[in-house]
Amino acid sequence: MFRKTAGETLVDLLIKWEVDHIYGMPGDSINSIIEPLRKAQDKIKFIQVRHEEAGALAAASYAKLTGKLGVCLTIAGPGAIHLLNGLYDAKLDRVPVLAITGQVESDLLGTDFFQEVNLERLFDDVAVYNQRIMSAEQLPAVVNQAIRTAYAKRGVAVLTVPDDIPTFEVGREALHTASFHVTPEIFPKQDDLENALDVLNEARRPVILAGKGTRHAREELLAFAEKLAAPIVLSLPAKGTIPDEHPLCLGGLGLIGTRPAYHAMQTADTLVMVGTSFPFTGFLPEKAKTIQIDTDPTQIGKRYPVDVGLVGDSAKTLTWFSKRIGNQPDRSFLEKHQEMMKDWHDRLNKQEVQESIPLKPQSVIRALQKVASDNAILSVDVGNVTVWVARHFRMTNQQFIISSWLATLGCGLPGAIAAKIAYPDRQVFAICGDGGFGMTMNDFVTAVKYALPMVVVVLNNQKIAMIKFEQEVMGNLEFGTELTNPNFAKYAEACGGIGYRVEKPEELLPAFEQAVLQKKPCIIDVLVDPDEAPLPPKITFSQASGYAKHMIKALFEEGKLDLPPL
Known part of the structure; x- marks a missing residue:
């Protein structure tokens, strides 16, 4: 009598748990999972990413947006290691994610074989459930337990699967358990x-x-x-x-x-x-x-x-x-x-209508506001761009996601990919600084490959600008924050998308108006003022004092202040 393999059983269980797509990259130690996944593409899609970190960040973003389990898949060794940043994002923002990682074959474990890494130890801190599959018979119960725990504890479950296990048939003696979870109703005493x-x-x-x-x-x-x-x-x-x-x-x-x-x-x-x-x-x-x-x-x-x-x-x-x-x-x-809020909004409005060159980042957010639909999804990266969106974009019924606790650069684009997969009929924007976009920009081709029309807005100031500001507030001179960027609009076109380069105020709104009408992924590359500081609403004495020290140092460095006589 024909019995399903452990790899086929794994895919069946994911479908039972209503998982409809997985982010990952094929490789040798998961080929025995990729094959049954290929055969089930009418029920569960495999989304090939160009870097495993982007896959994990996308899985975390999907969970943030929907409350459903995000899933990512990777090989042993380097692929599994690449997942960590995205998995920590899921852990710290407390959302359910399942990571399935390959491993060397069972009889090679402990021999320091090619790409062998102690994955149980690697994932021990990030995971609420962390288990190596030891046999085909063990797999069904462990998969259910992993997913149930990820939901119940709102965290990351990791399953490490040696390469030979998915090829074995699941025997009758396998323990089969329930493929669903229940949520309690919690009310205070x-x-x-x-x-x-x-x-x-x-x-x-x-x-x-x-x-x-x-x-x-x-x-x-x-x-x-x-x-x-x-x-x-x-x-x-x-x-x-x-x-x-x-x-x-x-x-x-x-x-x-x-x-x-x-x-x-x-x-x-x-x-x-x-x-x-x-x-x-x-x-x-x-x-x-x-x-x-x-x-x-x-x-x-x-x-x-x-x-x-x-x-x-x-x-x-x-x-x-x-x-x-x-x-x-x-x-x-x-x-x-x-x-006070009326006065605050008036102040913000004045900042947003400035028509200087280079453009003020506040004016970019104002243009975004004009084209964003009421149910748009904003995937916001980390850095100064966070400040500009948080202050200047007036949310109505839009959805907003970010790496809030880990605050990892590069979350904007993977979040937008997850958003468009979750809600294909809604507008999706990734709002990124050039530093954050540069971290994961290789996965713009993923959006192109899967025909995910979205708008990536890059606030391009050729700096890691928030760190520049932090250095200055400490009274230090800026160091190590300069960036060398490509023309991101041309990069979009090279990837098969659509690019808009914005250098003048009159180009800004037309670029947004055209981008939201396109059926392909777009990048709007906006050159913005690198010296526009994201000042907090209340300036402390230490911040003002530190910034003053920075300015004095800068003037001395430039020779605009003479040293006092000895």
Whole structure:
């Protein structure tokens, strides 16, 4: 009687788990998996990437966008090592990803064979589940356990498969388990809810800090904030949870945030943290009663002292409070910050309409805003570009993804590839600096190969500009940040896509208007001002002092200041 091989069983199980595509690159130690995958291309697509890191970053981005399992596949040795950066991105942003890696044949393990690497040790820190498949009979149960754990713990599962195992038939004695997972309904204890209610009833200057744990709870969050008369500040991963120009929204917090958000935090008497583990605690109130809501009890009070911790789903917990708190009669705190936000938006608008050469990065984001549809997906890279998008793009119903905790350069393009595969009918933009795009630009040909129409916006200033600014704030001279770039528009054309080079203000909007109409991947290469500093909303004395030291050093270096006599 014919029995399926372990390789065929692996592919069947992935399909049962509703995996419809895998990112990877073929190679010798996974050829016995690639063949059954080839035969199942009508049910599960293999997306060939040009670098395994891009595949792992794409898998992580897919999980961030959809909540579904992202999957990547690679050979042993160098291929597996290349996955690490993308897998750490998934780990730190807490999304489910499965990495399947090849390995040398079972009887060669431990002999220092060609491309043999101790993969269990390599992935030990990044994975919530990390297992080498030891036999064909073991495979079905282990695959199910790996995926179930990735979902349950919102992390990375790694399966290492020696090259011979997928060729063996799965015997009758194999342990077969369930290929699905269940999610619990989490709600806080009654005593904790009552304690939090007492704090809320006494609040006079409340502020809400909402994280990505509120993405599914827009209406519940707004209803709660309206009753409490509390402005809402968003963490970076939560951008887009509520519209940026909603009357209750104060935008982001920290170096990429707004002045009204900073001011509200400094003057608040009550802070409600919902679905966030905000790391930059120096921007949080020094003295405020604090309530924290999270589904993970280990996050409660992890970074910032709280008075009441509530372990529960944000939507259900906020609804419970909205039914029990009265409308806050004194709305002066909220109204004051609403007026501040009007002034802040006016200030941003003035920055965005400057028509200088080289162009200001703020004006590029304004052009993007004009062509982006209401349900567009923005995959944003790391660096100064993060600041410009976070501050200047006004989200309505768009989706926003970024490498938020690892903050890895190069995430923009792989994220856009994943977005277009997940949602082929939606507009997709990758917004990158030249440094970030240069990290993974080789996979632009992947977008071309799979006919993924998207727009890659490259803010090209020939610098790693955020590091330049950090060096200057420390009082140092700029060093090691200069970049030598190709013409990215011509690069797009060489890859089979469409390129636009923008050097003048009048070229900017037409390039965007044409790009969003194309049926091929496009790159808009915009030359922007390298000296436009992403200044924080509140300049500290140390930052100002450091920048002044930098300027003095620069002037001495250029001979524009004479040294004082001895």
